[in-house]
Amino acid sequence: MTDMSFQVPYVRDQEAPRLPPPEGMVGIAHWLREGYFRSVGSGLVTLVLGALAVWIAWRVIDFAVLRAVWTGGSRDACLPAAGTAAGACWPFVADRFGQWLYGFYPIGERWRVNLCFLAGLMLIVPMLTPSFPWKMQNALLLLVVFPLFTLVMLTGGNFHLSIADYATTIGFLLFLTCLVPVWLLGLAQGLLRNKIGAWLAGVAFVLWLAWIFAGPEPVAIGGMAVPLLPVSILALLAVSAFLAVRLAIKGAGRPGIVVAANWGAVCLAALAILVFLDADFGLVTVETAQWGGLTLTLVVSVTGIIASLPLGILLALGRRSTMPVIRIVSICFIEVVRGLPLISVLFMASVMLPLFLPPGVNFDKLLRALIGVALFSSAYMAEVVRGGLQAIPKGQYEGAMSLGLSHWQTMIKIILPQALKIAIPNIVGNFISLFKDTTLVLVVGLFDLLGMAQTGLRDASWATPTTAPTGYLVLALIYWAFCFSMSRYATFTERRLNSARAR
Amino acid sequence: MTKDVTAIQGDKVPMWNDPKARALAIQVAVVAILAVAGLVILRNTISNLSRMGQNFGFAFLTKTSGFDIFQALVPYSSESTYARALAVGLLNTALISSLCVVASTMLGFVVGVMRLSKNRLAARIGGIYVEFFRNVPLLLQIFVWYSLIVLQTLPPPRDAYDFLGLSYLSNRGFMVPRPLFGAGSSSGLIGLLVALAAAVMLRRWARRRLEETGRSFPTVAVSLALLALLPMVGLLLAGLPVRLDFPVKTTFNFSGGLVIAPEFIALFLALSIYHATYIAEAVRAGVSAVSRGQTEAAQALGLSPAQALSNVVVPQALRVIIPPLATIYMGVIKNSSLAVAIGYPDLVAVGGTVMNQTGRAIEIVLIWMLVYLSLSLTTSVFMNWFNARMKLVER
Numbered sequence: 065m066t067d068m069s070f071q072v073p074y075v076r077d078q079e080a081p082r083l084p085p086p087e088g089m090v091g092i093a094h095w096l097r098e099g100y101f102r103s104v105g106s107g108l109v110t111l112v113l114g115a116l117a118v119w120i121a122w123r124v125i126d127f128a129v130l131r132a133v134w135t136g137g138s139r140d141a142c143l144p145a146a147g148t149a150a151g152a153c154w155p156f157v158a159d160r161f162g163q164w165l166y167g168f169y170p171i172g173e174r175w176r177v178n179l180c181f182l183a184g185l186m187l188i189v190p191m192l193t194p195s196f197p198w199k200m201q202n203a204l205l206l207l208v209v210f211p212l213f214t215l216v217m218l219t220g221g222n223f224h225l226s227i228a229d230y231a232t233t234i235g236f237l238l239f240l241t242c243l244v245p246v247w248l249l250g251l252a253q254g255l256l257r258n259k260i261g262a263w264l265a266g267v268a269f270v271l272w273l274a275w276i277f278a279g280p281e282p283v284a285i286g287g288m289a290v291p292l293l294p295v296s297i298l299a300l301l302a303v304s305a306f307l308a309v310r311l312a313i314k315g316a317g318r319p320g321i322v323v324a325a326n327w328g329a330v331c332l333a334a335l336a337i338l339v340f341l342d343a344d345f346g347l348v349t350v351e352t353a354q355w356g357g358l359t360l361t362l363v364v365s366v367t368g369i370i371a372s373l374p375l376g377i378l379l380a381l382g383r384r385s386t387m388p389v390i391r392i393v394s395i396c397f398i399e400v401v402r403g404l405p406l407i408s409v410l411f412m413a414s415v416m417l418p419l420f421l422p423p424g425v426n427f428d429k430l431l432r433a434l435i436g437v438a439l440f441s442s443a444y445m446a447e448v449v450r451g452g453l454q455a456i457p458k459g460q461y462e463g464a465m466s467l468g469l470s471h472w473q474t475m476i477k478i479i480l481p482q483a484l485k486i487a488i489p490n491i492v493g494n495f496i497s498l499f500k501d502t503t504l505v506l507v508v509g510l511f512d513l514l515g516m517a518q519t520g521l522r523d524a525s526w527a528t529p530t531t532a533p534t535g536y537l538v539l540a541l542i543y544w545a546f547c548f549s550m551s552r553y554a555t556f557t558e559r560r561l562n563s564a565r566a567r
Numbered sequence: 568m569t570k571d572v573t574a575i576q577g578d579k580v581p582m583w584n585d586p587k588a589r590a591l592a593i594q595v596a597v598v599a600i601l602a603v604a605g606l607v608i609l610r611n612t613i614s615n616l617s618r619m620g621q622n623f624g625f626a627f628l629t630k631t632s633g634f635d636i637f638q639a640l641v642p643y644s645s646e647s648t649y650a651r652a653l654a655v656g657l658l659n660t661a662l663i664s665s666l667c668v669v670a671s672t673m674l675g676f677v678v679g680v681m682r683l684s685k686n687r688l689a690a691r692i693g694g695i696y697v698e699f700f701r702n703v704p705l706l707l708q709i710f711v712w713y714s715l716i717v718l719q720t721l722p723p724p725r726d727a728y729d730f731l732g733l734s735y736l737s738n739r740g741f742m743v744p745r746p747l748f749g750a751g752s753s754s755g756l757i758g759l760l761v762a763l764a765a766a767v768m769l770r771r772w773a774r775r776r777l778e779e780t781g782r783s784f785p786t787v788a789v790s791l792a793l794l795a796l797l798p799m800v801g802l803l804l805a806g807l808p809v810r811l812d813f814p815v816k817t818t819f820n821f822s823g824g825l826v827i828a829p830e831f832i833a834l835f836l837a838l839s840i841y842h843a844t845y846i847a848e849a850v851r852a853g854v855s856a857v858s859r860g861q862t863e864a865a866q867a868l869g870l871s872p873a874q875a876l877s878n879v880v881v882p883q884a885l886r887v888i889i890p891p892l893a894t895i896y897m898g899v900i901k902n903s904s905l906a907v908a909i910g911y912p913d914l915v916a917v918g919g920t921v922m923n924q925t926g927r928a929i930e931i932v933l934i935w936m937l938v939y940l941s942l943s944l945t946t947s948v949f950m951n952w953f954n955a956r957m958k959l960v961e962r
């Protein structure tokens with residue numbers, strides 16, 4: 065190899081000199097021509113639009129900065145001198161900003177709202193940061209612990225739960241305990257080997273239905289009024305649950321103990337939640353009628369989105385189910401709700417819901433609106449989740465089946481994590497719509513950010529020609545900042561997902 | 568081993584492990600739960616209603632409403648029935664929605680094309696428009712248009728903007744001439760129908776000629792001319808039975824003419840501008856979805872840029888644009904219900920008044936559901952039909 069068999073005539077050993085770009089392809093003139101004055105028409109468009117943009121920008125700056133009134137304590141400061149046009153009335157905004165944020169929440173208690181906001185931020189930011197670990201734990205905190213914390217913080221807790229509330233919860237938990245062997249041993253074995261327990265639970269269920277329809281009539285025993293039906297239902301369920309747990313531990317061995325212990329932990333957590341809601345933390349009670357402003361906007365939209373997530377997932381799965389009844393019920397709900405305007409749903413929730421409830425049961429106005437918003441957004445959420453589900457290839461289902469996973473195992477462990485991840489941009493999009501739509505609650509008499517500001521604008525002590533424009537400008541900027549940053553986040557996740565899939 | 572296998576194959580699957588039986592059981596359970604819940608709700612509702620001394624029924628619709636509606640497309644007064652009031656509301660909903668659908672489509676297409684323009688300023692301004700108006704709640708926009716633009720910026724009737732003495736724009740609304748149709752006006756309608764029929768036939772003939780000879784025909788321009796001219800001809804033949812009632816400026820207000828209420832103007836502007844952002848995004852996505860190769864191939868075939876756009880790019884872009892358009896149009900119809908916030912008498916606003924007067928919550932909500940669901944259904948059926956027509960016919 066040492067002696068070359070042929071001569072290389074010429075090899076360039078230096079880089080070729082860089083030539084300047086052709087004449088007329090660089091510089092401001094080219095940039096202008098290429099981007100703004102390609103043709104006569106394009107040039108005209110540039111001139112007209114440019115003039116329009118400059119005019120609007122000038123009007124806004126002139127109004128908001130140059131002519132603006134910056135200090136003052138009442139409307140007199142913002143009244144224009146004779147013959148001049150006044151600018152923005154910033155003292156008005158400064159005076160009202162606290163109310164826009166907190167509504168009529170007592171000023172001394174505003175730290176509670178701030179604390180909730182801070183806690184929410186500290187949970188949401190790591191949740192939305194893709195590289196941050198512990199997503200499961202984070203989600204648990206965000207979706208279960210945080211709402212409870214906020215509920216107690218904002219209302220003041222101390223809900224005065226009755227014995228009946230505790231009894232109902234315990235009864236429900238006991239009833240679910242009867243299903244522990246089913247979880248472990250399968251439907252057939254779980255019920256067959258626990259015949260007595262199953263019968264007892266069944267009898268308790270029938271008694272419960274009877275109780276709902278017949279009404280609770282306490283029976284006098286030895287001079288004491290004993291609610292016979294509820295007590296007997298609880299007793300039956302307790303025996304049944306005991307039998308079920310015994311079967312689980314005996315019949316399934318070590319896994320049985322593990323499942324029973326886990327279930328026990330869940331039950332304890334449920335009871336702990338009850339106690340937490342019942343406890344008196346020394347917080348002053350704040351009626352929901354006092355909530356308002358941005359606080360209410362966030363409460364309504366965040367509750368709506370958190371509540372609609374599980375409902376929407378169930379509806380989406382129902383819509384794709386092979387069982388006709390479930391599919392039809394899901395489709396009907398989704399399509400009916402999606403066909404209705406939110407205003408009519410809110411009207412329905414505030415006017416019709418009280419009619420549906422037993423006489424005497426009365427709901428908080430806010431809670432009624434929340435139910436309406438949650439049902440409304442769950443229909444949209446269902447469609448978003450369905451989109452995610454449809455994007456999962458069939459092979460994933462078949463792979464799960466070949467591993468012997470059951471339907472729910474497949475869904476929870478394989479399909480939903482992937483589908484929800486794909487759906488994140490659209491879920492955020494849903495949240496943006498919901499955030500904007502919360503402004504409609506003012507129709508049913510709740511004062512969110514817009515409602516609060518709207519009532520403030522009619523206040524005689526600040527009535528000037530520029531009060532309304534200033535207020536609307538700030539409101540528009542607040543809403544815009546929230547929605548725009550969320551839509552940027554959606555775009556970011558979408559791009560990230562696309563690049564991950566492209567790999 | 569063999570025995571086990573035969574045992575598995577031979578035995579019937581136990582009922583609880585049979586997927587069919589399971590599915591049946593689950594569905595029966597769901598139906599049972601829904602039925603129980605429905606019964607409970609029904610029972611509660613009946614007892615609540617009887618406690619309030621009411622019963623369910625639509626008989627109240629024939630009673631006199633007793634309230635006025637400032638904009639009615641059909642004759643209406645406070646002596647009319649509730650049913651007629653609701654019908655007026657429905658017509659107002661239909662009017663504002665259809666006008667906003669048209670306006671937002673036009674504006675949306677312009678902005679969508681602007682965003683794709685090679686002119687960077689146009690693209691940037693289109694982008695700012697979309698990002699701003701899409702991210703501010705519609706209700707806030709309605710308030711802004713209503714209180715700032717319409718009530719504060721426009722002059723009082725005394726100083727109304729005068730359009731050649733034919734129309735006046737003030738904070739009482741836009742006063743325009745009202746057409747009065749005399750006897751024989753139907754000739755104009757007949758002319759319109761004839762023009763429509765002629766346009767359809769012309770289209771068929773032009774297509775056949777295009778397929779047979781390859782020569783094209785300016786169908787759209789000729790059809791538009793027909794549609795504009797034939798009703799005129801019809802009216803002329805009948806001796807011009809249509810007169811215009813012009814608004815007349817009096818000292819403090821106007822008389823005569825047709826008043827377009829400030830609420831209507833504000834709602835129209837807000838709805839059109841808000842939904843145009845969504846349409847612009849749909850248009851942008853649709854046009855970007857057509858690959859550049861299509862345009863280049865069209866150029867290679869010698870089509871002019873205009874021909875390439877109308878014969879190659881737009882038909883393909885429409886296939887992507889139409890499905891989201893259907894959703895947006897339904898959004899326009901639903902969001903027109905925000906009218907209630909500024910007092911434009913649409914179906915929800917009128918229904919709300921009726922509900923307050925009569926306490927008939929269930930009946931009114933049922934009427935709302937029926938109307939909005941049928942409007943949605945009609946829109947989606949129409950858009951599906953349009954979509955099917957536009958769809959690429961594959962081999």
